[in-house]
Amino acid sequence: MSIQQYIQDVYGAIKSLLKGMCVTGYYFLHPKEIITEQYPDNRATLKLAERFKGEVVMLHDENNEHACTGCTACELACPNGTIKIITQFDITPEGKKKKALNTFVYHLELCTMCNLCVEACPTGAIVMAQNFEHSVYDRKQLIKTLNKPGSKLRAGVE
Amino acid sequence: MISLEALKNEVQNWLQLHVGSTMALIAESVLLGILVIALFAVLGLLLVFMERKVSAVMQIRLGPNRVGPKGWLQTSADTLKLMLKEGLTPDGADKFLFNLAPFIIMIAAMLIMVPVAFARNFQIWDINIGVLYISSVASISVIAILMAGWSSNNKYSLLGAMRSGAQIISYELSAGIAVITMIILTGSLSVNDIIASQENGWWIFKGHIPAIIAFVIFMIAVTAETNRAPFDLAEAESELTAGFHTEYSGMKFALFFLAEYINIFIVCAVAAILFFGGWMPFHIGHWQAFNHIMDYIPSSIWFFGKTFFLIGLIMWFRWTFPRLRIDQLLNLEWKYLLPISLLNMLLMTIVAILKWYL
Numbered sequence: 001m002s003i004q005q006y007i008q009d010v011y012g013a014i015k016s017l018l019k020g021m022c023v024t025g026y027y028f029l030h031p032k033e034i035i036t037e038q039y040p041d042n043r044a045t046l047k048l049a050e051r052f053k054g055e056v057v058m059l060h061d062e063n064n065e066h067a068c069t070g071c072t073a074c075e076l077a078c079p080n081g082t083i084k085i086i087t088q089f090d091i092t093p094e095g096k097k098k099k100a101l102n103t104f105v106y107h108l109e110l111c112t113m114c115n116l117c118v119e120a121c122p123t124g125a126i127v128m129a130q131n132f133e134h135s136v137y138d139r140k141q142l143i144k145t146l147n148k149p150g151s152k153l154r155a156g157v158e
Numbered sequence: 159m160i161s162l163e164a165l166k167n168e169v170q171n172w173l174q175l176h177v178g179s180t181m182a183l184i185a186e187s188v189l190l191g192i193l194v195i196a197l198f199a200v201l202g203l204l205l206v207f208m209e210r211k212v213s214a215v216m217q218i219r220l221g222p223n224r225v226g227p228k229g230w231l232q233t234s235a236d237t238l239k240l241m242l243k244e245g246l247t248p249d250g251a252d253k254f255l256f257n258l259a260p261f262i263i264m265i266a267a268m269l270i271m272v273p274v275a276f277a278r279n280f281q282i283w284d285i286n287i288g289v290l291y292i293s294s295v296a297s298i299s300v301i302a303i304l305m306a307g308w309s310s311n312n313k314y315s316l317l318g319a320m321r322s323g324a325q326i327i328s329y330e331l332s333a334g335i336a337v338i339t340m341i342i343l344t345g346s347l348s349v350n351d352i353i354a355s356q357e358n359g360w361w362i363f364k365g366h367i368p369a370i371i372a373f374v375i376f377m378i379a380v381t382a383e384t385n386r387a388p389f390d391l392a393e394a395e396s397e398l399t400a401g402f403h404t405e406y407s408g409m410k411f412a413l414f415f416l417a418e419y420i421n422i423f424i425v426c427a428v429a430a431i432l433f434f435g436g437w438m439p440f441h442i443g444h445w446q447a448f449n450h451i452m453d454y455i456p457s458s459i460w461f462f463g464k465t466f467f468l469i470g471l472i473m474w475f476r477w478t479f480p481r482l483r484i485d486q487l488l489n490l491e492w493k494y495l496l497p498i499s500l501l502n503m504l505l506m507t508i509v510a511i512l513k514w515y516l
Contacts, residue, residue: 021478027216027218038220
């Protein structure tokens with residue numbers, strides 16, 4: 001090792017160490033940067049990260065209409081069988097049979113929040129919600145039906 | 159103005175008057191013992207709390223904030239828990255050494271308190287080899303660590319202890335040379351003389367570049383000597399569970415934990431004495447008015463202020479840098495710190511001979 005290399009090493013080491021100390025020193029002097037949420041206390045004002053995923057929900061508009069065509073793309077995309085879609089055949093006014101959603105069964109207890117179903121959905125019917133308080137006394141309660149009773153497919157969604 | 163010195167003289171006079179000189183000496187010794195133990199307890203509680211808060215803020219967390227107001231009673235609660243816990247001794251352990259080790263490490267830490275000057279004329283014993291005494295007694299703690307590691311009959315403990323031995327022995331060299339570099343300027347090993355020599359400015363300012371290099375080297379070396387991150391190979395949690403104190407529990411563990419923090423306090427106190435003038439207020443040359451204003455701040459506040467500033471620095475190291483590997487650790491000492499500190503000592507000798515300092 002040459003002398004020049006040696007001095008360069010020492011200089012580089014000191015420089016990079018000081019750089020690291022600047023980062024922690026900045027946080028030390030700026031307590032506003034603290035990101036801890038004191039959860040049960042600040043339940044009303046809880047701020048979650050934008051990308052936090054809590055459960056899958058189906059979007060319904062004010063007419064109780066959703067965008068799920070029952071295509072089962074999400075069911076196929078799910079790596080661990082969280083979603084089970086039960087379809088039915090509706091008779092259209094023209095007298096044709098058409099596949100439609102009957103029940104969207106979502107097993108929350110199996111879900112890993114991987115977001116693959118949301119990405120697979122061609123119509124944007126399901127999204128990830130941020131609710132994370134899922135504790136229940138019986139795991140049967142975690143099997144959810146996502147489409148609301150009486151809801152139907154929004155007109156124009158294929 | 160109330161000062162520790164006045165308080166000390168008051169107690170001394172009262173004892174001399176009322177119980178005679180021999181009994182006064184014995185009473186003072188007992189009093190000192192109680193004071194040192196009390197200081198240890200307070201320091202332990204304070205420093206552990208400080209460490210947890212500092213680390214939390216540096217990692218953008220909140221830290222302990224539930225026990226007592228703002229979490230201030232957290233460490234007291236922890237201590238209570240440790241006291242109530244059972245002090246287990248493993249079956250296969252060498253029971254005598256296993257139980258002796260925590261006491262040796264505490265005694266070593268207590269002994270180092272002797273020459274430290276806490277305030278103006280407030281010192282347990284002004285030995286004329288104060289700094290030498292500190293650095294020699296400080297190395298006793300490595301025996302306790304090796305003892306704990308060996309007697310635990312646990313491979314993690316033994317590995318931790320061996321690493322700690324290699325580390326402390328090598329880093330003591332550069333710490334010692336950094337101390338010698340400052341001794342060159344003062345010409346005395348006595349703590350009082352070293353502080354008195356900084357009356358017109360601290361050595362870190364008066365000693366030019368060699369003093370600053372010596373300070374940096376000293377801080378690095380003592381961080382390694384106290385087994386703290388980034389040199390915490392001796393108790394690397396992720397590799398060795400807890401290193402040499404894996405098998406300890408309850409109060410025996412607490413003694414190791416306490417000794418670690420006491421050692422940090424002591425090395426920072428030594429650094430404060432050598433480079434920042436101990437209890438000496440901030441003086442600039444012959445600015446009489448400015449120096450007078452500075453003198454109004456009690457010397458004990460100066461001492462503890464500087465020491466806690468340096469402790470903060472060491473904590474800053476700990477929560478910033480990742481842990482070194484054993485080969486990197488020894489490389490750093492033998493290839494970088496030792497040659498640099500030797501050169502630096504030479505440089506300081508030149509500065510001292512040519513009287514470039516004030």
